[in-house]
Each structure stands twice: as C-alpha cells, then as structure tokens.
Amino acid sequence: MISQYIVNGLLTGGLYACLAVGFSLVWGVLNVVNMLHGSMVVLGAYFCLYGVQQLGLPLYAVAPVACVILFVFGYAIQRGLLNRVITQPILITLTLTFGLDLIVNNLIIHVFSATPQSLVTNFGTIEFAGVRVPVVRVGGMLVAVVLTLVLYWLLRHSKIGRAIIAVRMDRHAAALMGIRIPHIYALTFGIGAFMAGAAGCAMALIYPVTPMMSGVFLGKAFVICVLGGLGSVPGAIIGGLVLGVVEGLGTLTLGQQWATSVGFIMMMAVIVLFPTGIMGKKGYE
Amino acid sequence: MTKATTPVLELKSVSRLFEGIRAVDNVSLKLYAGEIVGLIGPNGAGKTTLVNLISGFLSVSSGDVIFDGASITHKKPHVIAQSGIARTFQIVQPFAKMTVLENVMAGAIYAGHRGMVQARDKAIECLEFTKLAHLKDMPASELALANRKRLELAKSLAMNPRVLMLDEVNAGLNSSEIDEAIRMIRSIAATGITIVVIEHLMRVVTALAERTVVLHHGAVASEGPTDEVMRDPKVIEAYLGNKFAQRFAETSGAPVARPA
Amino acid sequence: MIIDRAFALKIAFGVLLFACGAGLSAVLDNYYLQVGTTLAMLCALCWAWNIVGGYMGYPALCMISFFGIGAYAGGIAQAAGVSESLAWLIAAGVGALFALLLGVPLLRLKGHYFAVGTIASVEVLREVANNWEQLTGGAVGLNLPIHAGSPDEVGRFFYLAMLGLAFLAFLITALVDRTKFGFGLRCIRQNEQAASMVGIDVFKYKVGAFVLTGVLGAATGAIYASMVAFLEPKDAFNLIMTIEIPVMVMLGGMGTIFGPLIGGVSYVILKEFVWAYFINWHSGILGLIVVTVIYFLPVGVLGLTWRDIFKKLGASKSTRPATSDIARSTS
Ligand SMILES: Nc1ncnc2c1ncn2[C@@H]1O[C@H](COP(=O)(O)OP(=O)(O)O)[C@@H](O)[C@H]1O
Ligand SMILES: [Mg+2]
Numbered sequence: 029m030i031s032q033y034i035v036n037g038l039l040t041g042g043l044y045a046c047l048a049v050g051f052s053l054v055w056g057v058l059n060v061v062n063m064l065h066g067s068m069v070v071l072g073a074y075f076c077l078y079g080v081q082q083l084g085l086p087l088y089a090v091a092p093v094a095c096v097i098l099f100v101f102g103y104a105i106q107r108g109l110l111n112r113v114i115t116q117p118i119l120i121t122l123t124l125t126f127g128l129d130l131i132v133n134n135l136i137i138h139v140f141s142a143t144p145q146s147l148v149t150n151f152g153t154i155e156f157a158g159v160r161v162p163v164v165r166v167g168g169m170l171v172a173v174v175l176t177l178v179l180y181w182l183l184r185h186s187k188i189g190r191a192i193i194a195v196r197m198d199r200h201a202a203a204l205m206g207i208r209i210p211h212i213y214a215l216t217f218g219i220g221a222f223m224a225g226a227a228g229c230a231m232a233l234i235y236p237v238t239p240m241m242s243g244v245f246l247g248k249a250f251v252i253c254v255l256g257g258l259g260s261v262p263g264a265i266i267g268g269l270v271l272g273v274v275e276g277l278g279t280l281t282l283g284q285q286w287a288t289s290v291g292f293i294m295m296m297a298v299i300v301l302f303p304t305g306i307m308g309k310k311g312y313e
Numbered sequence: 314m315t316k317a318t319t320p321v322l323e324l325k326s327v328s329r330l331f332e333g334i335r336a337v338d339n340v341s342l343k344l345y346a347g348e349i350v351g352l353i354g355p356n357g358a359g360k361t362t363l364v365n366l367i368s369g370f371l372s373v374s375s376g377d378v379i380f381d382g383a384s385i386t387h388k389k390p391h392v393i394a395q396s397g398i399a400r401t402f403q404i405v406q407p408f409a410k411m412t413v414l415e416n417v418m419a420g421a422i423y424a425g426h427r428g429m430v431q432a433r434d435k436a437i438e439c440l441e442f443t444k445l446a447h448l449k450d451m452p453a454s455e456l457a458l459a460n461r462k463r464l465e466l467a468k469s470l471a472m473n474p475r476v477l478m479l480d481e482v483n484a485g486l487n488s489s490e491i492d493e494a495i496r497m498i499r500s501i502a503a504t505g506i507t508i509v510v511i512e513h514l515m516r517v518v519t520a521l522a523e524r525t526v527v528l529h530h531g532a533v534a535s536e537g538p539t540d541e542v543m544r545d546p547k548v549i550e551a552y553l554g555n556k557f558a559q560r561f562a563e564t565s566g567a568p569v570a571r572p573a
Numbered sequence: 574m575i576i577d578r579a580f581a582l583k584i585a586f587g588v589l590l591f592a593c594g595a596g597l598s599a600v601l602d603n604y605y606l607q608v609g610t611t612l613a614m615l616c617a618l619c620w621a622w623n624i625v626g627g628y629m630g631y632p633a634l635c636m637i638s639f640f641g642i643g644a645y646a647g648g649i650a651q652a653a654g655v656s657e658s659l660a661w662l663i664a665a666g667v668g669a670l671f672a673l674l675l676g677v678p679l680l681r682l683k684g685h686y687f688a689v690g691t692i693a694s695v696e697v698l699r700e701v702a703n704n705w706e707q708l709t710g711g712a713v714g715l716n717l718p719i720h721a722g723s724p725d726e727v728g729r730f731f732y733l734a735m736l737g738l739a740f741l742a743f744l745i746t747a748l749v750d751r752t753k754f755g756f757g758l759r760c761i762r763q764n765e766q767a768a769s770m771v772g773i774d775v776f777k778y779k780v781g782a783f784v785l786t787g788v789l790g791a792a793t794g795a796i797y798a799s800m801v802a803f804l805e806p807k808d809a810f811n812l813i814m815t816i817e818i819p820v821m822v823m824l825g826g827m828g829t830i831f832g833p834l835i836g837g838v839s840y841v842i843l844k845e846f847v848w849a850y851f852i853n854w855h856s857g858i859l860g861l862i863v864v865t866v867i868y869f870l871p872v873g874v875l876g877l878t879w880r881d882i883f884k885k886l887g888a889s890k891s892t893r894p895a896t897s898d899i900a901r902s903t904s
Contacts, residue, residue, distance in 0.1 A: 061685050113867065118684050119632040119819060124867045126816050130860025138853070243812065247696060250689055289700040292693050299690045300678035368770070394772035406770070408763035419760050422753055424772030429575045429753060472771060 041272025046172030047227035048252035049264040050220030056259015066242030072228025095225040102221025106214040146236035168230040327376035338531035351522030359531040399474035401465040407453035414449040420471035613735035619833030620742035621789035627827035630762030635691035641809035643791025644798040668791020676783035702806035
C-alpha cells in the first residue's frame with residue numbers, strides 16, 4: 029500500500045522536476061518569478077494534443093516541435109518585453125508576467141477550448157513486487173527526467189550553458205567578460221519555456237489537461253524551486269521527487285484534498301526556516 | 314586634554330571569528346570622553362569588523378563591549394544607535410531616493426529622540442555645519458562622492474552621539490576636501506564627542522588623533538600617542554612587511570609609517 | 574508631525590471628497606450605490622496595501638489573505654449569532670493576529686522570497702477554507718444572516734459602511750505619511766541597514782506596518798461578507814485580486830496619499846469600460862491592462878514628476894537597455 033503511493037509519488041515527481049526546472053532556471057538566472065510558467069506548460073500540452081488529434085501526426089514528431097515553438101515564444105517574450113523591465117523591482121516583473129499569463133491563458137481558452145483534453149493512450153501496465161504502474165506514466169516520467177538531465181549536462185559542458193551559469197553567478201562580471209546579457213537572458217527564458225513545453229507534452233499523455241490547470245502547475249513549480257534551490261537543475265530533480273512523494277504520502281494519510289496544501293506548507297516552512305541560506309550572505313562595510 | 318577616570322566606551326578582549334579566521338582577535342580598548350583616537354592598520358586588518366561589532370551589526374564571538382558603564386555586547390544595532398553610538402559606513406549608505414534633508418532628519422528623529430519638527434531644525438543645523446545646507450532638497454543619490462561622505466557625517470551628528478566612529482570618511486577625497494573634513498572633525502570633538510577615526514591616510518591621523526591604535530591581523534599591534542606609534546617598528550612591519558622594517562631600522566632613526 | 578500647507582490642502586480635499594461621497598448616498602440609485610460600494614472597498618484595500626507595499630516597499634501579495642481571513646472571521650462569528658458590528662471588530666482583531674503570525678516569519682525575508690511566501694499564504698488559506706468544512710462550510714460555502722431592510726436601505730447601509738472604512742484607511746495613510754512611523758517605513762524602503770544605523774527598530778516597524786495593513790484588510794473583508802451574506806473560498810481568497818490591488822496602487826502612485834484612490838478609481842473605470850465590449854475576454858483584457866500599467870506607468874500617476882516624464886521620453890528613444898544597464902541590476 030505505502031510502496032504503491034511512494035512509487036506513484038516518484039513517477040509524478042519526475043514530471044514535476046521537468047515542470048519546475050525551467051521555472052527555477054529563470055528565477056535563478058534572471059531573478060524573475062515567471063508567473064507565466066503554468067500557462068506555458070498548458071500551451072505545450074495543447075500543441076501536443078492539437079498535433080496528434082487534429083493533424084493526426086505521430087507523437088514523437090509533434091512533441092519536439094511543440095517544445096521548439098515554446099522556445100521561440102519564450103525567447104521572444106524575454107527579448108521583446110521582459111528585458112526592458114528586468115532592472116525594475118520584483119513587484120514589477122512579477123506583476124508583468126502575471127498579466128501576460130492572464131492574456132496567454134485567455135488566448136488558449138479561445139483558440140483551443142476549456143474542456144479537459146487528454147491523449148487516449150493505453151500501453152498497459154506493469155507490475156513489480158505488488159506495485160502496479162501504467163507504462164505511459166513510466167515513459168512520461170523517463171522522458172521528463174532524461175530531458176532534465178540533458179539540460180544539466182548542457183549547462184555544464186556547452187559554451188552557452190557556461191555563459192548562463194556565469195550570468196547567474198555574477199552578471200556584472202559576465203558582462204565585462206563580453207557575454208551578451210540580453211541574449212543570454214532570452215535564451216534562458218527560452219530554455220525555461222522549452223522545458224515547460226516538454227512537461228506539458230508529458231502531462232498530456234497522463235492527465236486530462238485544461239487551461240485552468242496553469243495555476244496548479246505554477247504552484248508546483250514554486251514549491252519545487254524553493255525546496256531544491258534557485259536555478260539548480262539537480263535541486264529541481266530532488267525537489268520534484270520529494271514533492272511527488274510527500275504529496276503521495278499526504279494523500280494516503282490526510283486525503284486527496286490536502287495533498288496540495290501539504291506541499292505549500294512545506295515550502296513556507298523551508299522559506300521561513302532557512303532565510304539566511306536563501307537570502308545569501310550579508311556584508312556590512 | 315585631561316582624561317576622565319572612567320572610559321565612555323570600553324572593549325574587553327573582543328574577538329570575532331569568520332569561518333575560523335580571527336577577523337578581530339582579543340582586542341581591548343578604552344575610549345575617553347572628547348578624545349580623538351586613530352584606528353589604523355593595513356587592508357583586511359579588521360577595522361571595519363571592529364566598528365561592526367561595536368555598533369551591533371555583527372555579534373561578537375567572545376568578549377564584552379561596555380558603553381557608559383553598561384554592557385551593550387548583545388544589543389541590536391538600533392538600540393546601540395539610540396543609546397549614543399554613531400558610525401559611518403565605509404561604503405556610504407544613504408537613503409538614496411530621499412532628500413539630503415530627510416536623510417539627516419532620519420538621524421535626528423530616532424537616535425536623536427526628536428519629534429518631526431525639531432528633527433528638521435536639528436537636521437538643518439547639522440547640514441549647515443557640514444556645508445551641505447544649499448543641497449538640502451536634492452535626492453541623496455545625486456550627490457558627488459565628497460558630499461555623500463559629508464552627508465554620512467551630518468546624519469551621524471544629528472543622532473546626538475557620544476561616540477562617533479568614522480570609517481574611512483576621507484577615502485577618495487582630494488586634498489582641500491580633506492583639510493575641510495579635518496577641520497570639521499576637530500570641531501565635533503571640541504563639543505565633547507569621542508571620535509574614532511579609521512584612516513588609511515596617515516596625514517589625517519597625525520593631524521587629528523592624540524592617540525592611535527594599530528590593528529594587524531585583527532589584533533592590537535601597537536597603541537599609544539600617535540607620533541610614538543608611527544615610529545614603532547612593529548607598525549612599519551605591519552604596513553610594509555618584515556624586510557622593509559629591518560631596512561628602516563638600519564638606515565633611519567625615525568621612519569614614518571605609510572600605507573601599503 | 575510636519576503639517577505644511579500642501580498637506581493641509583490634501584487632507585481638506587480628501588475630507589471634502591468623502592463628505593460628497595456620503596452625501597451622494599441620498600440620491601444614488603441602487604446600481605450606483607453598488608458601484609460606489611465596490612469602489613470604496615477597493616480603495617480601502619489599496620490604501621491598506623499601500624502602507625506595506627508603497628511606503629515600506631515590500632512586495633506583499635497577501636492582501637487577499639487578510640481580506641479573506643476577515644471575511645471568514647466575521648462570517649463565522651455572524652453565523653454563530655454574534656451581532657454584525659461586533660463581528661466586524663472581531664474580524665479586525667483576527668486580522669491583526671493573523672498579520673502578526675504571518676509577518677513575524679515572512680518579514681525576515683527579502684524580495685522574491687517574501688513575495689512568494691505571501692502568495693503562498695493565499696493558496697494555503699484557500700485550501701484550508703475548502704477543506705475545513707466544519708468551520709467554513711468548505712467549498713459549498715457559508716451562509717450569513719441577511720442584513721434586514723429594504724434593498725435600498727441595505728445598499729445605502731453597506732455603501733456608507735465601506736465609505737467609512739475607506740475614510741479611516743485614508744486618515745491612517747495621511748498619518749503614516751507625516752509621522753515618525755511612516756518616515757521610518759520610507760527609510761526602511763530605501764535601505765534597512767542604514768535605517769537601523771539611525772536607530773530605527775526595523776523589524777518592529779515592519780511588523781507594525783504589516784499588522785496595520787492586516788487589520789484594514791480584514792475589516793474590509795468582514796463588511797464585504799456581511800454585504801454578500803455568502804462566502805466561498807474561491808471568492809474570499811481570489812488570487813487575481815491579490816495582484817490587482819498592487820497594480821491599482823502602482824497605477825495611482827505607490828507611497829502617496831492619493832495614489833490608491835486615483836489608481837482604484839481609474840482601474841475600475843478602465844475595467845468596466847473595456848469589459849462591457851469584450852464579454853469573453855475578461856481575463857485577457859485584465860492582463861492587457863496590467864501589462865499596460867507596468868509599461869507605461871511604472872511609478873504611477875502621482876509618483877511621476879515632470880522631470881521624470883521628460884527623462885522617460887528621452888530614454889524611450891533607445892529601445893533596448895544597454896547590456897551594462899541590465900548587468901548592473903542586482904537582486
Ligand atoms: N561578513 C564577513 N564574512 C567573512 N569574512 C569577513 C566578513 N567581513 C570581514 N571579513 C574578513 O575579516 C577580515 C577583516 O576585514 P575588515 O574588517 O573589512 O578589514 P579592514 O576594514 O581593516 O580593511 C578580512 O579578512 C575580511 O575578509
Ligand atoms: Mg574597512
């Protein structure tokens with residue numbers, strides 16, 4: 029019984045990691061809390077659904093295209109809109125992305141529709157040691173985790189990835205080193221959108237997705253990002269898995285309706301208990 | 314100047330560790346009313362850290378700080394400020410978007426214990442003293458460096474301090490600005506305020522301080538009348554390194570220490 | 574307290590405005606009374622938020638937590654048989670207590686963490702209201718006793734009640750603007766370290782401001798609850814509204830006495846006007862308004878001086894911020 033919940037939690041957690049990693053990267057590197065992230069996940073899911081159901085294309089062809097469209101969308105939003113206010117106080121950037129979220133979400137409802145949609149997939153289930161899991165969930169989770177790991181590898185080993193990390197650590201020094209900050213910002217936001225799209229595609233395979241779910245997705249991203257640490261890819265994976273399992277166990281002990289609250293309360297506890305670790309060092313000179 | 318028998322401010326074996334490094338190492342000091350004390354030492358000697366410890370911005374790892382006969386060792390910065398210890402920041406910290414007048418008023422209101430109206434009068438008085446009165450309605454962020462340093466001074470003065478610690482208020486100023494600052498600091502001390510001048514420029518310290526304390530690696534390397542301290546071989550060593558100290562000792566009887 | 578002519582004029586103007594508002598209640602029909610009540614409610618919330626968000630400069634996104642807590646506290650009290658006015662007082666007290674409990678941990682945080690912590694409080698409270706059915710009636714909702722009287726009388730009563738609360742919030746703002754307390758908040762907004770250096774008890778001031786905001790928000794919520802006589806978690810803890818309030822204040826000018834009023838009124842007019850023509854695009858239009866406000870009035874109507882406007886016009890010619898500009902911005 030417990031093992032079933034833990035396995036379910038881990039499977040969900042893998043998806044969560046993919047869902048949160050882009051949000052975390054944007055927060056860590058750009059210092060922007062991207063309220064638009066949830067809608068980008070939904071957008072990814074809907075592109076995927078549209079390609080498969082309306083155009084009749086195979087999933088493996090549609091999903092990458094959906095992600096790339098989101099990358100372009102994210103790059104454009106950052107380059108065209110967010111870069112202009114990136115030096116403003118937090119309240120401004122947060123509110124701006126919230127406004128954009130309202131617009132995008134409204135557009136999704138109009139262009140697609142508000143009714144829940146899901147890809148009808150049945151790849152059967154596998155059973156192991158008394159734990160039953162649908163194959164599609166394992167697949168979705170694996171794809172999500174592998175993508176997240178690829179992102180991690182790219183950040184460490186590609187030229188652009190290292191530039192992103194340099195900007196995250198010290199943007200002033202990075203600028204002096206000749207890194208084009210506006211471009212790096214836009215790339216980072218684009219990557220965040222790409223990962224959101226990937227998470228959306230994986231979600232569409234498993235859950236019926238509606239535009240209303242953007243808030244839920246955003247909430248998960250918040251929690252994971254705070255649990256795992258800003259802008260940290262491994263942190264997002266760990267945070268995602270922890271959240272998945274904690275929600276699973278919360279469901280088991282308190283009931284389904286409390287699962288989300290448990291995550292939020294855990295996040296608030298982390299924020300409150302580790303303010304210095306999160307706020308960084310203080311200096312008085 | 315005759316010294317009162319009880320010090321205004323006394324440090325008893327104060328130490329502060331940063332991840333194992335002793336930034337301030339077992340420092341004991343006594344400051345008396347109305348005197349100007351120089352605090353010198355090479356970069357990283359622990360001068361700013363010492364100011365932070367006294368003003369409560371950092372907590373001491375061990376030791377005791379006594380102000381006016383009572384321990385202020387673990388008091389919060391605002392309590393210490395209200396009780397009469399003011400400090401300036403080495404990197405100036407103005408309320409950037411408030412006017413010059415408002416900046417100084419802030420000092421007069423809280424630590425100076427005044428109502429808004431009296432605080433405004435006091436602030437104008439302090440601005441006149443520091444020759445900033447003509448800039449009083451300008452946002453603090455628009456001041457030039459020399460004036461920002463003076464603003465820090467005016468703000469601290471408005472607090473009615475008994476002890477005033479000036480952390481490199483003259484760094485980055487030109488020669489005539491420094492002369493002006495020296496005059497100001499002298500006349501502040503004449504009102505009975507105890508002043509600690511932290512400086513890199515020996516010329517300022519020799520001009521102002523009767524007594525000087527030298528910090529090196531967080532510990533007091535030398536202490537005494539300023540001119541004697543300046544001739545102390547240990548001070549020269551602290552500033553210029555061992556070899557230079559030896560050479561100075563060989564070639565000249567009375568070298569004067571200069572910053573590294 | 575420094576009272577100069579400009580300030581005295583502002584207060585006189587404000588008092589006159591509220592007196593006119595109260596006088597209008599005799600002639601307005603029910604529809605306009607309702608619009609006026611909503612307006613007064615939003616302005617009260619804006620003034621309340623302005624203390625923490627404007628004067629103190631903390632990105633508090635929990636205005637609706639205070640509002641909802643007050644609504645439920647007053648609602649539950651009234652449903653239990655407590656009289657309306659006492660229920661409002663209880664709600665204000667609960668609001669103060671809640672703000673204290675939330676503020677003490679959250680006000681140690683800065684920037685995004687503070688913002689996220691405050692938003693999370695809205696989510697947590699909504700979930701609690703949804704799930705704690707014995708207390709709140711859960712998702713089904715909570716019914717309150719209906720205020721007795723003819724629709725016109727009831728409409729007028731709640732209009733005047735909201736207006737009175739907005740007036741109170743206005744007066745408190747005027748005090749904050751001119752007293753030692755408000756001056757300290759402005760110092761904190763600029764530089765907390767320097768604020769403690771001049772002797773300001775920074776943490777106490779921050780908690781004090783948060784509690785003041787909380788009390789006003791909760792009182793507003795309680796009056797709202799009595800007025801609508803029915804509470805649902807998704808209404809009482811509405812995430813959109815928790816961001817709309819700061820947007821309104823931004824529109825009018827943060828940290829000013831009249832900013833919340835100007836912002837609240839123009840935002841409501843803007844919204845009503847646009848919504849009337851685009852029924853299906855409510856949230857999209859709202860988003861557009863938010864984005865427009867951010868782009869074109871980042872300091873708000875009252876925060877802009879003529880000098881700023883000229884600077885802005887000059888700056889807008891170079892469309893993109895220089896790399897060094899972006900690089901200079903720190904967390
Ligand atoms: N907040 C801090 N954390 C860690 N080390 C610090 C901190 N502040 C100062 N130090 C260290 O303490 C030593 C003394 O620094 P400081 O007091 O600034 O020197 P000074 O003002 O004499 O130049 C230096 O080695 C510095 O690196
Ligand atoms: Mg120093």
